[in-house]
Amino acid sequence: MTENPDPTQSADPSTSTPSTLRERIAAELDSGRRRSEGLTVGVLDDADLIAQHSPLMSPLVWDFAHVGNYEEQWLVRAAAGRDALRPDIDVLYDAFENPRAERVTLPLLRPREAEEYNAQVRRMVLDSLEHVSFDSGTALLDSGFVYHMVIQHEHQHDETMLATHQLRRGDPVLDVGAVPPPALPSGPSEVLVAGGPFTMGTDDDPWAYDNERGAHTVDLPAFWIDTRAVTNAAHMDFIADGGYDDSRWWSEEGWAWRSRTGKHAPAFWRRDAGQWLRRRFGRVEPVPPDEPVQHVSFYEAEAHARWAGKRLPTEAEWEKAARHDPATGTSLRFPWGADEPGHHHANLGQRLLHPTPAGTHPGGTAPSGAQQMLGDVWEWTASDFTAYPGFQAFPYPEYSEVFFGGDYKVLRGGSWATHPTAIRGTFRNWDHPIRRQIFSGFRCARNAEVE
Incomplete structure (x- = not known):
């Protein structure tokens, strides 16, 4: 496995x-x-x-x-x-x-x-x-x-x-996986990414899909981004504060989804005797507070970020935080550089059947200081799935082109279930904003103060 x-x-x-x-x-x-x-x-x-x-x-x-x-x-x-x-x-x-x-x-x-x-x-x-x-x-x-x-x-x-x-309902059939590595000391909760241009996308990665091409310059103002993905504990606080029942935190579309579905927690969660439990591949267990929250929709992520006084990062902000090396002015293939993912870099490849605690994998830290940008959970961004400048469909339009537009939001970074050969700093995933069965979470961002 x-x-x-x-x-x-x-x-x-x-x-x-x-x-x-x-x-x-x-x-x-x-x-x-x-x-x-x-x-x-x-x-x-x-x-x-x-x-x-x-x-x-x-x-x-x-x-x-x-x-x-x-x-x-x-x-x-x-x-x-x-x-x-x-x-x-x-x-x-x-x-x-x-x-x-x-x-x-x-x-x-x-x-x-x-x-x-x-x-x-x-x-x-x-x-x-x-x-x-x-x-x-x-x-x-x-x-x-x-x-x-x-x-x-x-x-x-x-x-x-x-x-x-x-x-699937029924007895567990998948192994629980290896023991997760220890987490880092907590450190700062967010990092400042300086304003300025960086190279987004790629022209020369032989594994890249058409939607990752071509490389182009994007100039962004400075912004703060969370060092780590939002944890289960933080999302429990959102729930306890009435976040799912307060329309102030939700977009119009998000509140309509929340009202129609009656959702009040991430998928596969339930409350029992004052404790949050989750069902994971046929096993019921307490929700680990320090793991990144997963199985949340874009709308839930957006509402949580607003409740926290922040927002979701744009796709460009996410990629700059993950890839840009200000020391060299270059964009890296992976947050840590060119070496292909190892266990010390990221939680990938189904080695575990769950995310690892926030602050794990110090070897995967990006030059920005952001951690765990690859692996653990797919991270929702605020951006629609659209083509890069000069996009050319290859080798068939049904891989990317037919999905461009406002119906899909971009997710970045892969999850614990993503294989190392199917992820890199430029990889773009997309899905409908209501999706929760995917292994999706998020991290927050905010504008930097202009002095």
């Missing part, structure tokens, strides 16, 4: 030789598949895999076969130029043709069929990998882009499947 980054991986993926790149691709493909199987055919019976545990999510067997079909389309057909293996199932596993709530009604591959299909696709991919050229001048293959895309895609579905597991 644990997914750890390989310490032999190159700190700079753009410098990999063809042989080391092939080795890494093969290893990462295997890592992702072992993780997928550990969330599906390795832990649940057919009835649980075929069932729809929530209308918000697909049956787990759909996700499992979908990653194989996506891999076939991009790595067997597009990258290797081979004939289609199962073109008849493409429409079944097309996410845009089939809303999640309807996928349970489709004639899906049964679990054993899906497992055999995925294995056959993988054999074809590994066989063709030896013959693919990464410097052919083809954008899809340049530096292994399409392989990186498929690797990240599977890990992203693994995180989606973890959200389905959280919604």
Whole structure:
């Protein structure tokens, strides 16, 4: 179940030789598949895999076969130029043709069929990998882009499947994970990020998606941002002060959502005998006060920030706090630099099944002084999901372009469920502001006083 980054991986993926790149691709493909199987055919019976545990999510067997079909389309057909293996199932596993709530009604591959299909696709991919050229001048293959895309895609579905597991009722089937590392001393509650320009986005990261491109200069006024994400204890204070029942803290849209749904706490929380409890992957336990709060919507995050006399950071503010190094004037790939994520940097890769206490992972501190900018919980920002200047859809518009606009808010930083290969300082996630089944939290920001 644990997914750890390989310490032999190159700190700079753009410098990999063809042989080391092939080795890494093969290893990462295997890592992702072992993780997928550990969330599906390795832990649940057919009835649980075929069932729809929530209308918000697909049956787990759909996700499992979908990653194989996506891999076939991009790595067997597009990258290797081979004939289609199962073109008849493409429409079944097309996410845009089939809303999640309807996928349970489709004639899906049964679990054993899906497992055999995925294995056959993988054999074809590994066989063709030896013959693919990464410097052919083809954008899809340049530096292994399409392989990186498929690797990240599977890990992203693994995180989606973890959200389905959280919604699933029944006995626990996932390991609790390792013991979290100790937290740092508390230190300052917020850090000042100086005003001025910085480079947002990227032009040269071979793992970056189209919505992370291109690099462009953004000039921001100075602002304060929380050193750490808002904790469960802080959100309990918001609840105890009547935050969910006071319309002053909520936007008009947020209050309408709150009034319509009757929500009064994060998802999966309940009050019992004066204590807050949470359900986590089939286990009921006291809510740990020092962990970042998770399973909150954008509206809840926005209301809490307003109650605290602050606001949510914009996406640009979040990225500057996470990446900008004022000493060199450059933007880093990760908050700590170029080295790929290790356990001392961040809580990533499903190593734990929960966030770590605020102040953990000193090795992941950004030059700004902000901590835990990657891992633990996805952090809501105040920004809509829109295109960067000069955006070009690649390799297909349905990855990013069709989602641009005011219906989606940007989340940054990844969560404990995000694999290290699927996160970096430029990575952009997005979702509807009402979503709570995702592993989402937030940190607050505020304007710096003008003297």
